[in-house]
Structures are given as structure tokens and as C-alpha cells.
Amino acid sequence: MSSVMERIENNQVVITFTVEKEEVAVAFDKAFKTVANKINVPGFRKGKAPRSILEKKVGKGPIIEEAFDLVANKKYGEALKEHNLYPIDNPEVTEMNFEEGSEASFKIKVTVKPEAEMGDYKGLVVDKKVVEITDEEVSKALADLQNSHATMNIVTEGKTEKGDVVMIDFAGSIDGVPFNGGEGKSYPLELGSGSFIPGFEEQLIGFETGSETVVKVTFPADYGLPELADKAAEFKVTIHEIKRKQLPELNDDFAKEVSFDNLEALKADTLKKLQETAKQNAENEYKDTLVKTAVDNAKVEVPKVMIDAKVDNMLAEFAMSLEQRGWKLEQYLQYMGKSIEEFKEMRREAAAEQVKTEIVLDTIAKLEDIAVTAEEIEAEMQVLASIHNAKYEDVKKVIEGQGNIGMLITNIMRRKSAELIINAAKAE
The missing domain is CATH 3.30.70.1050 (Trigger factor ribosome-binding domain)
Structure with missing residues (x-):
């Protein structure tokens, strides 16, 4: 030695x-x-x-x-x-x-990566929610379906109402001075959506097409841009067009339009889908609670360096998600009035919990001699290929080329550890 x-x-x-x-x-x-x-x-x-x-x-x-x-x-x-x-x-x-x-x-x-001092992780007992779908939930689902098939009609006579979509020009100022981002042309705004500053949309109700008005609001104290927070502002607004949503009538004709024989069949199918979704959500929550219970039962000192690395990963993933929606991380942080360090600090608790969970699952894998087979690795890459609509050979080449096969194996092993916890749980 x-x-x-x-x-x-x-x-x-x-x-x-x-x-x-x-x-x-x-x-x-x-x-x-x-x-x-x-x-x-x-x-x-x-x-x-x-x-x-x-x-x-x-x-x-x-x-x-x-x-x-x-x-x-x-x-x-x-x-x-x-x-x-x-x-x-x-x-x-x-x-x-x-x-x-x-x-x-x-x-x-x-x-070094710590191992957890394990508490109970087998024979756990967790309550599973009983799934019950109410008539109100069915009615709401049907209303949402109606809403998705609604038509938008231009209002030629009459005044704006809550729920209308208005096409507006607006120009904002504070103490008579225009501010950056306070102007818009031909902007579609749904009245009552809450997408604008509190109080703005309500002041546009009761106007005809072609109307001009001045909207007076105060930016919230916690507004994302500190230079505007808690400031009183005025917006000159011109309403160019009013569109009103017309819902289809909930009857047999509508049911046939969405591929059902009649309204009763549509209601029955809606109830069935709501029950299936609720049942699946309850099952997922049950499994998550079992794993969380096993994690809570364990003792582990999570190293700061692992939490820092997890926070950095979360930040990178969030930045990638923003880019897919046309945003830059710097723009988002400016809008939220947060620094990168503040953003990271907000995620430290969740990051620490994730790291602890990973350590516990890794410890279980070691204690239970959980192994990963070549067939399981191939199946995992087949799933990834399907998700990304890519060829299996290409996915395999990328994973092996980037040296990520070890992480793939670790993810499979952790999933098998979680499955062990779930399968070893006691029936209620």
C-alpha cells in the first residue's frame, strides 16, 4: 500500500x-x-x-x-x-x-462525495390521495374547451368590456418625460388579463373604437426595473380596434365539432380524462413523497462545493430555456431587478435538497449492489433518441464523445434506487 x-x-x-x-x-x-x-x-x-x-x-x-x-x-x-x-x-x-x-x-x-447515514428507506408508509372529480371541475374543463374554439369578432358598435382584446397604441411618461420601454404600437391587450401594470386595463373599459384616453397608474414597489418602481406614470392610449370573444354553444353540435356523438359523450370523455390525469398526478405525488421520506430519514452533510455546482447547473439550464424563448439571462435579470448572485441564492435551498437526494440514492445503490446492464444503457439512449427525434447511433456517438456515459449510468442507477424505495413501501 x-x-x-x-x-x-x-x-x-x-x-x-x-x-x-x-x-x-x-x-x-x-x-x-x-x-x-x-x-x-x-x-x-x-x-x-x-x-x-x-x-x-x-x-x-x-x-x-x-x-x-x-x-x-x-x-x-x-x-x-x-x-x-x-x-x-x-x-x-x-x-x-x-x-x-x-x-x-x-x-x-x-x-470527496459523502455517503449518507441511512435511516429507514424500506417499508415506508405514505398516504395516497383519493381521486375525486367534481362536477365543477368537469364544467371548467368544458368551458376551457369552449374557449379554445371561440371566435374573435370585431366590435363595430359598442364599448370595450372585460375579456375584449383591444389593439392599442400607448406612450408612457413620468413627470412628463418618456421612459424606456413605455411606448408600444398596435399592441394587442386582453382586458382583464392582468398582463399590464395593475389598474391599467380597468381604465380602458367603456370606450369605443377610435377613442383616446389617458391612463394614470403607479408602478408597484417591487417592480422589476428599480428605476420605475413606485413611480406614478401617465399613458396616452389610442384604441384602434376591439375584438370580442364569441363562445360556441355547449350542445350536441359542438360535441360533434370536436369529434363526439353528442354532448353526453363529450362530458363522459372529459370526466374520464380528468380522472386519469388526477390518478396519475396522485401516483406521481405518492412516489415523490416516498423518495422524499427516505431522503428526510437520512443524515448527510452536503458539501458546499456540490451545492455551488448544482446552482451553476440550474442557472445554465435556466439560461438555455430563456434563449429558446428569445430571452437573454441578462435581460431577464434586469427585468426582475436581480443580480446573478441574488438569483443563485434564491435557488440554493432547492439545489441543496437535490444534491442530498442524489447522495441518498447513490448510497442506496451502493448498499443494495444496484448495477446497470448494457441493455439498460442501450434502452436509455433509445429513449433519448426518441425524445430528440434523432437516430440511436447519433445519440450514442454524442454521449460517448462528450464523455457522458458515466452520468447516463448514474442517472439510471439513481432511478433504480428510487424504484427500490417505491417497490419496498408498505401498502396502506
Whole structure:
């Protein structure tokens, strides 16, 4: 055994290494050749200068550094396997005694992924919700269906009402001075949608097409742009067009329009779908609660570095989601009046819970000797190919090329750990 491992606080370990002088000598020979091939020495072809001349040019430091890196990298990798350690941060050399012609010793400190001190995770009992769909829920679903098939008719006579969509021009000012983002042309606004500043839409009810009016509002104190928060503003508004939603009548004709024989058949199908959705939601909630109970029963010290990494991942995923909707993260944060650090802090609690869950599931996988087969890996990549409408071979090439096969295996293993918790639960 060339290394001794000692656990210290905060999920850190210190590994002490000893290296025989013969191995040190081999490392110095390799290091000299590596350095020599990088340095031009006048009068010699690259890599052919004697060591004494090379050392006069660059000193012994680069050779010692290269030799130590060769030894340390090799021994560190061996120690991780020997002690079954999974580092989650960069290692730090804390002590080093490394000279040519002598036995070497050094210490490396590194933060490693912790294991959970497990509580109960088998035989858990969790209440499952009883699914009941009310007549009101059916009526609302039918109303939503009517709304999705509504037509928008232009109002030529009459005044605006709540629910109308008006095409407006608006120009805002504060103390008579226009402000950035306060102007719009031919903007469609649904009155009563709550998409504008509180009080704005209500002041547009009761006007005819072609009307001009002044809307007076005050921006909320918590408005996303600090320079506008709590400021009184005026908007000159012109109403160019009024459109009113006309709902189809809920009868047999409407049922046939949406592919049912009659209204009763539509109602029965709506009830069935609501029941199926509610049942599935209850089942998902039941499973999530079982896993959360197992996580809550465990004790684990979640390293800060893992939480930080999870927060960064969440931020990257959110930024990607925004870009798909045509936003930049910087624009969103400005709109919300938040800095990146404030945004990260808002997600730390959720990130810590996610990391704890992952650690618990990893610990269960180890305790239960859960393995992942080649068939399961292939099936997972087939699913990913289907989701992304891609060829299996292309997905496999990308995953292997990016070195993500390990993460794929980890995800499968965690899912199997969660399934173990669920399958081992006691019936109510």
C-alpha cells in the first residue's frame, strides 16, 4: 500500500503517499526528456542537450515540477481506486518532500462525495390521495374547451368590456418625460388579463373604437426595473380596434365539432380524462413523497462545493430555456431587478435538497449492489433518441464523445434506487 487515507472534517480526506526512490528516479528521467523536448538550447537539436546544460538554461525547477506531476497524478489516481473515493473538487497538495535520489512523500487533501447515514428507506408508509372529480371541475374543463374554439369578432358598435382584446397604441411618461420601454404600437391587450401594470386595463373599459384616453397608474414597489418602481406614470392610449370573444354553444353540435356523438359523450370523455390525469398526478405525488421520506430519514452533510455546482447547473439550464424563448439571462435579470448572485441564492435551498437526494440514492445503490446492464444503457439512449427525434447511433456517438456515459449510468442507477424505495413501501 503506497498511500494512507484519513478522513477529516467537511467531507475532506488527506491521503499520505510514500514513493520509493527508484520510482522517483524513473520519473526524473521522464521529466528531463519532456522538458528537453520543449526547450530550444543553442547548439543542440531539440531534446538532445545534456541535462547539465539544460539545467543551466532553465534551472532544476521545471524538471522537478514535471517529475512530481508524473508521480502525483499516477499515485493519486491509484489512491482514488484503492480507497473507493469520488472527488468533487480539485485536490490540494499540502505537504511535499520530493528530491531526486531519495524516497519521496507528499500529502493531498481533497473534498470527496459523502455517503449518507441511512435511516429507514424500506417499508415506508405514505398516504395516497383519493381521486375525486367534481362536477365543477368537469364544467371548467368544458368551458376551457369552449374557449379554445371561440371566435374573435370585431366590435363595430359598442364599448370595450372585460375579456375584449383591444389593439392599442400607448406612450408612457413620468413627470412628463418618456421612459424606456413605455411606448408600444398596435399592441394587442386582453382586458382583464392582468398582463399590464395593475389598474391599467380597468381604465380602458367603456370606450369605443377610435377613442383616446389617458391612463394614470403607479408602478408597484417591487417592480422589476428599480428605476420605475413606485413611480406614478401617465399613458396616452389610442384604441384602434376591439375584438370580442364569441363562445360556441355547449350542445350536441359542438360535441360533434370536436369529434363526439353528442354532448353526453363529450362530458363522459372529459370526466374520464380528468380522472386519469388526477390518478396519475396522485401516483406521481405518492412516489415523490416516498423518495422524499427516505431522503428526510437520512443524515448527510452536503458539501458546499456540490451545492455551488448544482446552482451553476440550474442557472445554465435556466439560461438555455430563456434563449429558446428569445430571452437573454441578462435581460431577464434586469427585468426582475436581480443580480446573478441574488438569483443563485434564491435557488440554493432547492439545489441543496437535490444534491442530498442524489447522495441518498447513490448510497442506496451502493448498499443494495444496484448495477446497470448494457441493455439498460442501450434502452436509455433509445429513449433519448426518441425524445430528440434523432437516430440511436447519433445519440450514442454524442454521449460517448462528450464523455457522458458515466452520468447516463448514474442517472439510471439513481432511478433504480428510487424504484427500490417505491417497490419496498408498505401498502396502506
